[in-house]
Amino acid sequence: MTRNGGAREQGSRRIAIGLALFAAAVFVSFIVRQWMASS
Amino acid sequence: MQATHTAGHAGEHTHDEHGHHPSGWKRWVTTTNHKDIGSMYLWFSFVMFLVGGAMSLVIRAELFSPGLQYVSPDFYNQMVTLHALIMVFGAIMPAFVGFANWMLPMMIGAPDMAFGRLNNWSFWLLPPAAILLTASLFVPGGAAGTGWTLYPPLSVQMGIGMDMAIFAVHILGMSSIMGSINIVTTILNLRAPGMTLMKMPLFCWTWLVTGFLLIASMPILAGAVTMLLTDRHFGTTFFNAAGGGDPVLFQHIFWFFGHPEVYIIALPAFGVISHVIPAFSRKHLFGYASMVYAIAAIGLISFFVWAHHMYVTGLPLTGQLYFMYATILIAVPTGVKVFNWVTTMWRGSLTFETPMLFALGFLTLFTIGGLTGLVLAMTAVDIQLQDTYYVVAHFHYVMVAGALFSAYAGLYFWLPKWTGHMYNESLGKLHFWLSIIFFNIAFFPQHFLGLAGMPRRIPDYAQQFADFNVMSTVGAFGFGISQLLVLVVVFQSLKGGAKAENRPWDGAHGFEWTLPSPPPYHTFEDPPAFNPSEAHA
Numbered sequence: 001m002t003r004n005g006g007a008r009e010q011g012s013r014r015i016a017i018g019l020a021l022f023a024a025a026v027f028v029s030f031i032v033r034q035w036m037a038s039s
Numbered sequence: 040m041q042a043t044h045t046a047g048h049a050g051e052h053t054h055d056e057h058g059h060h061p062s063g064w065k066r067w068v069t070t071t072n073h074k075d076i077g078s079m080y081l082w083f084s085f086v087m088f089l090v091g092g093a094m095s096l097v098i099r100a101e102l103f104s105p106g107l108q109y110v111s112p113d114f115y116n117q118m119v120t121l122h123a124l125i126m127v128f129g130a131i132m133p134a135f136v137g138f139a140n141w142m143l144p145m146m147i148g149a150p151d152m153a154f155g156r157l158n159n160w161s162f163w164l165l166p167p168a169a170i171l172l173t174a175s176l177f178v179p180g181g182a183a184g185t186g187w188t189l190y191p192p193l194s195v196q197m198g199i200g201m202d203m204a205i206f207a208v209h210i211l212g213m214s215s216i217m218g219s220i221n222i223v224t225t226i227l228n229l230r231a232p233g234m235t236l237m238k239m240p241l242f243c244w245t246w247l248v249t250g251f252l253l254i255a256s257m258p259i260l261a262g263a264v265t266m267l268l269t270d271r272h273f274g275t276t277f278f279n280a281a282g283g284g285d286p287v288l289f290q291h292i293f294w295f296f297g298h299p300e301v302y303i304i305a306l307p308a309f310g311v312i313s314h315v316i317p318a319f320s321r322k323h324l325f326g327y328a329s330m331v332y333a334i335a336a337i338g339l340i341s342f343f344v345w346a347h348h349m350y351v352t353g354l355p356l357t358g359q360l361y362f363m364y365a366t367i368l369i370a371v372p373t374g375v376k377v378f379n380w381v382t383t384m385w386r387g388s389l390t391f392e393t394p395m396l397f398a399l400g401f402l403t404l405f406t407i408g409g410l411t412g413l414v415l416a417m418t419a420v421d422i423q424l425q426d427t428y429y430v431v432a433h434f435h436y437v438m439v440a441g442a443l444f445s446a447y448a449g450l451y452f453w454l455p456k457w458t459g460h461m462y463n464e465s466l467g468k469l470h471f472w473l474s475i476i477f478f479n480i481a482f483f484p485q486h487f488l489g490l491a492g493m494p495r496r497i498p499d500y501a502q503q504f505a506d507f508n509v510m511s512t513v514g515a516f517g518f519g520i521s522q523l524l525v526l527v528v529v530f531q532s533l534k535g536g537a538k539a540e541n542r543p544w545d546g547a548h549g550f551e552w553t554l555p556s557p558p559p560y561h562t563f564e565d566p567p568a569f570n571p572s573e574a575h576a
Contacts, residue, residue: 008228012153017225019254023216027258030292034266038277038284 071155408436429489480514
């Protein structure tokens with residue numbers, strides 16, 4: 001918790017990118033799964 | 040808890056990227072400041088609350104007496120749909136995001152949210168979505184009339200208003216996902232040194248779990264409405280039985296999002312109550328750790344109970360039993376929370392200012408809503424009560440007396456901090472008493488209507504339901520009109536009144552109460568020192 005501002009910003013970016021990728025993966029995999037199931 | 044805040048540092052610091060203050064409309068359009076964005080969320084939410092509330096009054100006016108009175112059945116369906124969509128996505132969710140924006144950075148000793156520009160964009164996506172939804176009333180065929188659940192086959196068949204609703208849901212979903220990423224990152228990464236997760240204020244915990252719920256469930260809703268869109272315009276048949284699809288599939292997908300959505304609304308409400316009750320009981324919150332585990336458990340279980348909304352769709356018996364037991368299981372962590380709030384008050388030095396009154400109103404009425412939820416969780420009972428007014432009564436006890444009363448508790452609790460002025464306590468109490476009385480007049484009779492078999496989403500009804508419907512309509516109009524009082528209270532507090540101290544409530548603790556009221560534009564540019572012995576206050 002005593003990291004400097006730069007490290008903190010980098011940490012924030014990593015968390016945000018991870019969460020965004022997770023959300024995108026849920027969205028895409030979900031539609032693809034239904035697509036495969038219905039075709 | 041000691042804090043070395045940076046009141047007045049705005050002009051001294053060289054925070055060029057944060058230090059400029061555009062004035063006028065530019066301030067609000069370009070702001071990256073969490074307090075400005077929080078205020079915009081709250082105002083937006085109140086405007087949407089009035090718009091959605093006006094729609095509910097159209098519904099109640101039509102139901103004042105049997106027969107068709109004022110609107111066509113088609114328009115009635117549109118009102119039902121837009122009322123729900125606007126209240127859920129436009130009013131209640133943004134209200135708690137507004138609280139999060141205002142309070143989370145100040146509670147954890149952070150200078151702002153992790154991503155200021157993302158925060159600005161998250162908010163400014165909301166007005167176009169709201170315009171799309173409301174403007175859909177004026178296009179050929181009118182707005183979506185499917186109910187907020189957007190079930191096919193009707194949603195595949197409707198006009199352009201349905202497309203507008205789908206795009207609005209897409210935009211609202213994007214806003215929610217971006218907002219959640221921001222909130223989760225802020226909580227995980229910007230806490231003051233020494234503030235471990237288990238020493239965090241409980242409102243932060245509720246938002247941490249809510250953020251994950253949103254990030255996991257909103258893409259599901261986005262997927263569902265995207266498939267709806269491709270069924271409508273691109274020849275797919277995900278939900279069309281004629282092409283090998285299944286309309287019930289949509290219900291599964293929708294409720295896989297829809298049930299966590301209930302807790303996306305309820306959890307931040309729990310967080311607010313967990314601050315208000317200890318403050319006006321002048322005690323620390325009872326059972327902090329069990330509260331955290333209960334929040335996490337509620338969040339987790341909410342993903343495994345979705346089909347209790349679908350008992351009459353032909354689920355296999357084992358499926359019905361599983362979803363019934365899983366749903367009842369949620370009563371355990373919820374019961375833990377109610378027990379802890381009551382125990383916090385036990386032998387406390389209680390006073391009953393407006394925030395506490397709304398918190399107590401929440402506690403009693405939300406518990407009633409929870410109990411009727413247990414009734415509806417029973418498969419055999421639900422098969423009788425499905426799509427009756429009992430369900431309407433149940434979720435309004437959860438959403439209005441639960442989420443809205445909690446939002447009011449938070450508003451009155453933090454208003455002195457935000458504006459720097461105490462609000463008019465008499466008007467606040469009048470607002471509470473009118474709200475709780477008219478709320479019960481409006482919604483309690485609906486339990487009886489539902490038990491007697493009155494179906495929901497129908498503008499006409501049999502003569503035997505007339506008396507309770509009159510009561511309900513009178514209560515709804517009384518409730519609606521009394522909500523204007525909050526506008527008076529807020530404007531008075533913005534304009535002037537008794538000066539609020541840094542900590543206007545003597546039982547309140549936390550970094551946010553060490554700041555001046557109102558707090559300076561930039562706060563905690565240097566992380567404050569955290570005193571662990573005063574955590575969980």
